[in-house]
Amino acid sequence: MSMQESELLPIRCSDCPIRHRAVCARCEPHELRLLEEIKYYRTFEVGQAIAWTGDRLDFVASVVSGIATLRQTLEDGRTQMVGLLLPSDFMGRPGREVASYDVSATTEVVMCCFRRRPFEELMTSMPSIAQRLLEMTLDELDAAREWMLLLGRKTAREKIASLLTILARRDAALTLSRGAGPLEFTLPLTREAMADYLGLTLETVSRQVSALKRDGVIKLTGKRGIAIPDFGRLMLETGDDTDGGMPD
Amino acid sequence: MSMQESELLPIRCSDCPIRHRAVCARCEPHELRLLEEIKYYRTFEVGQAIAWTGDRLDFVASVVSGIATLRQTLEDGRTQMVGLLLPSDFMGRPGREVASYDVSATTEVVMCCFRRRPFEELMTSMPSIAQRLLEMTLDELDAAREWMLLLGRKTAREKIASLLTILARRDAALTLSRGAGPLEFTLPLTREAMADYLGLTLETVSRQVSALKRDGVIKLTGKRGIAIPDFGRLMLETGDDTDGGMPD
DNA sequence: CGGGGGGTTGATCTCCTTCAATCAACGTGG
DNA sequence: CCACGTTGATTGAAGGAGATCAACCCCCCG
The missing domain is CATH 1.10.10.10 (Winged helix-like DNA-binding domain superfamily/Winged helix DNA-binding domain)
Known part of the structure; x- marks a missing residue:
């Protein structure tokens, strides 16, 4: 479970461990081929920053393996984790140039990345991606609201x-x-x-x-x-x- | 600002006050005509329940005027508001039969409703609706996360x-x-x-x-x-x- | 006039924070 | 191999922010 480098780079979408849960879950084989052409993998070390609030973020990505966290910070340094990225979860917001959260790798993380522009174009041409992203976003919204109950009242x-x-x-x-x-x-x-x-x-x-x-x-x-x-x-x-x- | 009954029922989408912000914001005139055929208005009194957690919910809707709240409750009755529905906000989740929150009217509320099934079909045939809904959901997710910071650390x-x-x-x-x-x-x-x-x-x-x-x-x-x-x-x-x- | 909803204020209590000491596990360099 | 520093975790003592319980006010309305 730890020697990911060896098997890192040449994953076919059809062999991908998150194939059926990620943003690409609804894609047809011919759509996957399009994705395969423009995707690329990146690995982040334990503790490494993946994105900083306010900084430009030119890619979106799915977590393939590992765990990352989303954090927000107050002026005096108090921080609150606002999300957990687990395998198959999606990072980044189409249509937004700048990161809204501090994202960092809790374990070693492998991400399947797409440059933002090409991905945004795919979204309009491939409804299956937009549909799946909507579904995932609604799920996250539910989770966030459940967490609000926890934070406010438990x-x-x-x-x-x-x-x-x-x-x-x-x-x-x-x-x-x-x-x-x-x-x-x-x-x-x-x-x-x-x-x-x-x-x-x-x-x-x-x-x-x-x-x-x-x-x-x-x-x-x-x-x-x-x-x-x-x-x-x-x-x-x-x-x-x-x-x-x-x-x- | 309070005699809504008089102007209630026969609103044309093109005259609608939330036309440019609601889930229909991206629709073309001919798409609006389709919506106009199946939409219907409902009014809820101050304090009235709009939906109960776990109950069947057969429509989705946009808030036209008024304010409603989303609440979650713990076993012993502690409650936490998890969202505010203001004019142009959307209620209900396509693909889900059952309400996830207690929704109630804080003021008198007028909603523009669609039965769930027909709306779900429109979503697949009219990408402009799905797109707009994704955008709105992402905004709500950001808002929810900002609220998590508030609840957890302020x-x-x-x-x-x-x-x-x-x-x-x-x-x-x-x-x-x-x-x-x-x-x-x-x-x-x-x-x-x-x-x-x-x-x-x-x-x-x-x-x-x-x-x-x-x-x-x-x-x-x-x-x-x-x-x-x-x-x-x-x-x-x-x-x-x-x-x-x-x-x- | 009585009553109820919404709001303010006070006294007390308690759960969680803050500050601090201690410990175990681990690595590193002498 | 052992002293040392580091990192994560546990535990204790003290203090405080907010909850709880309660009294009271104001205003509107029946």
Whole structure:
């Protein structure tokens, strides 16, 4: 899972791991061929900046592998993470020349890039791309609004629990371990990054994680390993409406 | 500004006040004619529910006049406003049968509605609608993320100041009073609604509004009238980065 | 006149921040 | 191999911003 350089450059769209979820998901084979001609890959190291707020951004891209974050900053340096870019997620806004967020690589990140102008032209000529982008943007809007509820109204403990359920669900989806049994996964975020995401301090995050462990809701293996013996129990800690909306 | 019933029903798209900003903004005259055939108007009273989370929602709509809010709720009743629908804003998600939020009318609201199915078909046959919807959705996503920064990292005073700058700017844009001079406008929200939007309690909102008044940042005329002698001064109170990003 | 909705203000409490010390894991250079 | 610095994490003590509970005001309206 870590030697990406070897397999980096010559990926055919048809072999692409994010083929069916990314902005190109709806494309026909002949459309993919057009994309293949103008796409190019870029790799970003751990911690490296991908874009800075206000700077010119001449490409848009899909995350192929790795994790990147979107951040906004106040004048005095307080920061808030406003989005997480995971494999298949899209970065950049057609029609906008300048980045709206600070984007940086949390892990090593490989992106499938398109220069902005040619991509904008494709958008008008290939409705399948515009359609998919709309769908993805609506999903992100829903996610952002769910996060607004978390930031505005949840307690620290509920925030942690919510983040863990999201990460656990995502991990389960990737590893296809649909079965029951204790979920286990590795935290892809430091305590500081978690705090930044949740609108907390890293100390509070650390304390609440410890508290959840003490109460038997989660188990820690090492610093980054998380095991969840009873997912329903964790869900109860999120404060969310349980009865109604199973998302999807 | 209040006797909307008289002029309600027979609006031609070409005379529509939101013609150039709504989801139909990019439509050609012949496309408008198609819309005109299937659109219908609905009016909602002050406080009336427009949609409930989880309930079936068989139409999408543009706000023609009035203000509506989007809310999410936690199990124990804590609520967070996650969006404001103002004239020209769009409600509903093509491709989704069920409402994701509680939508309710803050003032009397007039909406220009389309049954969902026919609208979805129009989206595929009329790219100008899909394009415009994508643009509007991206704008909303930016707004939601800016709100995440506010909810996660700003102090109560900064939150109030931020909300006031937004409302003041919007009002200035509507009344076209671009000139200098003390801005004045009427708060369209109760203290409770403000609190709900800002992730605060109504008491804290009241206190911080009073504090801003005491400090001469704003002046109150009656309960709902706001005057801003020095807009720059108010901006300083928001905590935002002043140098960089003038939005638009 | 009574009542209710919206708003303000006060007293107290509490959850989270702030500041700080400590620890474990890891690498690096002497 | 060990001293040292660094990075991420945990834990403690103190303080504060905002929540909570409660009283009260104002104004409109029935």
